[in-house]
Each structure stands twice: as structure tokens, then as C-alpha cells.
Amino acid sequence: MATLTKNEIKITTCETSKINSIDFSNLAFGQVFSDHMLTCDFKDGKWQSPEIVPYGPLTLEPSAKIFHYGQSIFEGMKAYKDANDNVFLFRPMDNIKRLNISAKRLAIPELPEAYFMEGLKALLDLDKDWIPTAEGSSLYIRPFIFASGEGFHASPANAYKFIIATAPSGAYFSGKVKVLIEEKYSRSANGGVGFAKAGGNYAGQFYPTQLAKDKGYQQVIWTDDTSHEYIEEAGAMNVFVRINDTLLTSPVSDRILDGITRKSILELAEAEGIKTEVRKVKVSELVEAAKNGSLKEMFGAGTAAVISPISGFGFRGEDFEIPEQDNSFGLQLKERIVAIQTNKTEDPYGWRMKV
Known part of the structure; x- marks a missing residue:
């Protein structure tokens, strides 16, 4: 299994943060996105080095297999801050284990645990200020993998993309x-x-x-x-x-x-x-x-x-x-x-x- 530390992850920061334009007292669920995202590509038979880049659009060919055969999996997690500004995750190892269970079922290459965990830690370190502190709020975390390899043949792709994007969010549901x-x-x-x-x-x-x-x-x-x-x-x-x-x-x-x-x-x-x-x-x-x-x-x-x-x-x-x-x-x-x-x-x- 590949090893990695968060200090080994290449980071490209955004030129200007949009955090000051966000009303953290009025957050809908999953509608506002943080400044950065983690990305990692699978190609040539292996996962490449993950990196952190500014959150933004992706470029894909129309023949990318995600559009045709639906190889796409995801997880849902949250990060929280306590009163002392410490950051916590809840059972994150269960998320990476389940992500790889999903990957195996959909013929997607399993992701090294270190890429997931160290990449997520580095991303949270960088975007720590995006974690809201109001009661009931959190930083929602969405890790996902999809087929980026190209072709119309009905078969597993030969290339995939792993991304972690985050969204400061209020409560998901209100009321019964x-x-x-x-x-x-x-x-x-x-x-x-x-x-x-x-x-x-x-x-x-x-x-x-x-x-x-x-x-x-x-x-x-x-x-x-x-x-x-x-x-x-x-x-x-x-x-x-x-x-x-x-x-x-x-x-x-x-x-x-x-x-x-x-x-x-x-x-x-x-x-x-x-x-x-x-x-x-x-x-x-x-x-x-x-x-x-x-x-x-x-x-x-x-x-x-x-x-x-x-x-x-x-x-x-x-x-x-x-x-x-x-x-x-x-x-x-x-x-x-x-x-x-x-x-x-x-x-x-x-x-x-x-x-």
C-alpha cells in the first residue's frame, strides 16, 4: 500500500479567497464551496500523487466513461471545530474503508488509505477557516471517484479521478x-x-x-x-x-x-x-x-x-x-x-x- 504524509502533497493556493463574501450565519446545506479541493488521478495502472488546487471546474472529454457507464462512487463526512478551534473528524477510517468497498463493486481501483487520510488532513489544514462553529453547522466533506478514461466501449475505464471537495453547511433538515x-x-x-x-x-x-x-x-x-x-x-x-x-x-x-x-x-x-x-x-x-x-x-x-x-x-x-x-x-x-x-x-x- 502506498504511503504518504501531508507534507508531501503539492499545494497550489487560490489567488483570492472568497470566504469574506460568505454569510456563515445563513448556510444552506452543500451550496457554498470552500477555496480548495484535493485531486488525484489514476492512470498508467496506478494512482498518481495527490495535490491540492483551487476549487473550480473540471475539463472532461465527451467520451469520458462516467457519462456513459456510471462508474461513480462517493462518501459523506463532516469536520467540526470545538471551542478551542481544534478540528475533528468522526470515524474517518470507516469512510475510506467503505469507499474502497464501493470501488471494488464498481470495478474502480481501490484508493490507498494514506492518500485519502493525509490528503484530507492537508486540505483541512489549508481551509480550516471554512469550518463553521455555529450550533448544528459543520464542514461537509465529499470524497468521490469517477471514471475519467475515454471510450464508448462498455467496459471499465482505464483512468479515474479522485476528488475531495468541502462545503460549509448548516443543518441538513429542519423539522420532521x-x-x-x-x-x-x-x-x-x-x-x-x-x-x-x-x-x-x-x-x-x-x-x-x-x-x-x-x-x-x-x-x-x-x-x-x-x-x-x-x-x-x-x-x-x-x-x-x-x-x-x-x-x-x-x-x-x-x-x-x-x-x-x-x-x-x-x-x-x-x-x-x-x-x-x-x-x-x-x-x-x-x-x-x-x-x-x-x-x-x-x-x-x-x-x-x-x-x-x-x-x-x-x-x-x-x-x-x-x-x-x-x-x-x-x-x-x-x-x-x-x-x-x-x-x-x-x-x-x-x-x-x-x-
Whole structure:
């Protein structure tokens, strides 16, 4: 495996920073981009030396295979500052490991871990001032790889580009969301790429989600691809259900992303004395729990929002509301995760990495 230190990375800085033109008190999610980005090319059978350059447009041939065969993967991460201006990442090694799991599934060359981690550290050192400090805000980090090699032949590309771009962002969601349980369209299938963070997974979600929005919902709950009998994910997030005082979530599979927030919630819940079950959850079980009052909470879990509460769901023309809980497991676990991420509490799990 290739080795690298951040001091070995070539850096070309922008002539003029745009940071003073940014209203950090009014940040939308992922709409404003920092001054620099990390880039690294794969060519001649190996990854070249990464470098940091000013954030800006890319030049690609129309025959670049990303446009034709969709070899594209990404990750989502955040950087945080504490009260002493220290910078932290949350479980970053899980991100590089998952990026390479996705790469392998899409026939993309795996990226050396040192290129990812040392490149990210160097980028954060350079753009440290872009990390916001307001409550609920962070520097969103988007590492991604796509096929830059050229040709119309249906085969893996011979060249790829790895980029890390960053965006100072406010909260991803505000308020609760109402979801529709999807029974026709599927997010992914057995043997497919649902477990990978592939761009095509998300492209395929947009149309059914828009259909749900047209009916007055904000998102969909995906069900399994064969029987549509079991709930699997909430939009682009893992989904949790609280029935009475037990927190349920689906097991990961070919179809379900092994979410880093999901894993953290399960471990924290155990430490907090919250009973958890990782098992298949039937739609019929969810409906019955909503009818008899044992359904206490539903929420999505992912990097961007951490936890996104679900206020109700629709199924076969009927809507079910989920009452607010005074002792919300979702909010309790979100507070614990954010406190670890932002260095406001001890981290007994070794999840927080100081940059």
C-alpha cells in the first residue's frame, strides 16, 4: 500500500479567497464551496500523487466513461471545530474503508488509505477557516471517484479521478418529515450495488421520491425488491423504528448501506440501556404498531442530518401520525453523537479523530 504524509502533497493556493463574501450565519446545506479541493488521478495502472488546487471546474472529454457507464462512487463526512478551534473528524477510517468497498463493486481501483487520510488532513489544514462553529453547522466533506478514461466501449475505464471537495453547511433538515411507504419502485436489488455509495443508487431514487412529494410527502420508505413486505431505508438514510421501548433497524445486506451513523446509534443505544433489535421489520408490523399506539418513533439516520425524525407515514391511501415523545430515543442519541463529534464530551469509542 502506498504511503504518504501531508507534507508531501503539492499545494497550489487560490489567488483570492472568497470566504469574506460568505454569510456563515445563513448556510444552506452543500451550496457554498470552500477555496480548495484535493485531486488525484489514476492512470498508467496506478494512482498518481495527490495535490491540492483551487476549487473550480473540471475539463472532461465527451467520451469520458462516467457519462456513459456510471462508474461513480462517493462518501459523506463532516469536520467540526470545538471551542478551542481544534478540528475533528468522526470515524474517518470507516469512510475510506467503505469507499474502497464501493470501488471494488464498481470495478474502480481501490484508493490507498494514506492518500485519502493525509490528503484530507492537508486540505483541512489549508481551509480550516471554512469550518463553521455555529450550533448544528459543520464542514461537509465529499470524497468521490469517477471514471475519467475515454471510450464508448462498455467496459471499465482505464483512468479515474479522485476528488475531495468541502462545503460549509448548516443543518441538513429542519423539522420532521412525512414519508410514503413505496410498494412499486425499489431502491436496489439482491446482488446489486445497494450496499455501495454509488451515484446511480441516488439517481434512481429521484423519480419515485418526486411522485411521493406530489402526494404531499417529503420522502419515501423503501421496501424490499421482491415482496415489498419489509421496510429497508428512509430516502437516502438508514431507518430506525421504536416500538414500545425497543429500537429496531434492518440488517445490512446487498440492498442496504452499512451506514456509519447507523452503527454508531446501535452502539450508543446499547451503552444508554436502550434495547435494540437488528432484524427485518414488516410493513404490516409497522402499521399494526401505529394503530395500537406502540409505534413511538421513526427516524432516518445518516451523516448529513445525523437523525431526521419522521412525523408520520402513508400506506395504501391511509396516513398514520407518530406522536411526539418526551423521552425521544432519536433526539437522545443525536445529542450523544453530536457531543462526541464536537468534542463536548468524552469519546470512549475512539470515534473522534483530531486533525
